[in-house]
Amino acid sequence: MNSNTEPTDDRVDDAFDRGHDADQQESAGQETSADATPSILAERDRYLELARRTQADFENYQKRVRRDMESERRYAYLPILGDLLPVLDNLERALQSAPTDESSQGFVAGVRLLHKQWLDVLDKHHITKVPTDGQPFDVNIHEAVMQQPSANHPPMTVLHTVRTGYQLHDRIVRPAQVIVSATPTS
DSSP states (O other): OHHHHHHHHHHHHHHHHHHHHHHHHHHHHHHHHHHHHHHHHHHHHHHHHHHHHHHHHHHHHHHHHHHHHHHHHHTTTHHHHHHHHHHHHHHHHHHHTOOOSGGGHHHHHHHHHHHHHHHHHHHHTTEEEOOOTTSBOOTTTEEEEEEEEOSSSOTTBEEEEEEOOEEETTEEEEOEEEEEEEOOOO
């Protein structure tokens, strides 16, 4: 019987040891989770803040893309305008040098209508002439090609337009080439 009792005692001791070890681990786990709670909360807060910042960055990105696309649509005519404006300049030169004799008046009237149509199309698409004559010189919208002494105008006033400038909405397509006044030399 002794032989039967000894193994039973060993089994009981082993079970006790296993239970005691499990209790120690459980209480150690509770201490760890109690100690870890502030660090887990801090880590959670860090991730929440990161998620908020990421969401805000994404919303800002969407707004920027929307704004860029709107700007692209608004100024989509710029490249073709650069190519078409010299054609309009030549049309205006043709009108300035048009013959005044009776036989060509019909032709000149047709060219004037064509010129008016060009200007109407530009106006329809918010393309306007840069203000020049009599205006103070502005480097943002004017390009000075010459200075001319003038006692009748304050210095740096636009006296004459050499080449018309145009703007699309608020953006300059081509600056106006102008002659500006200078102080007369005595």
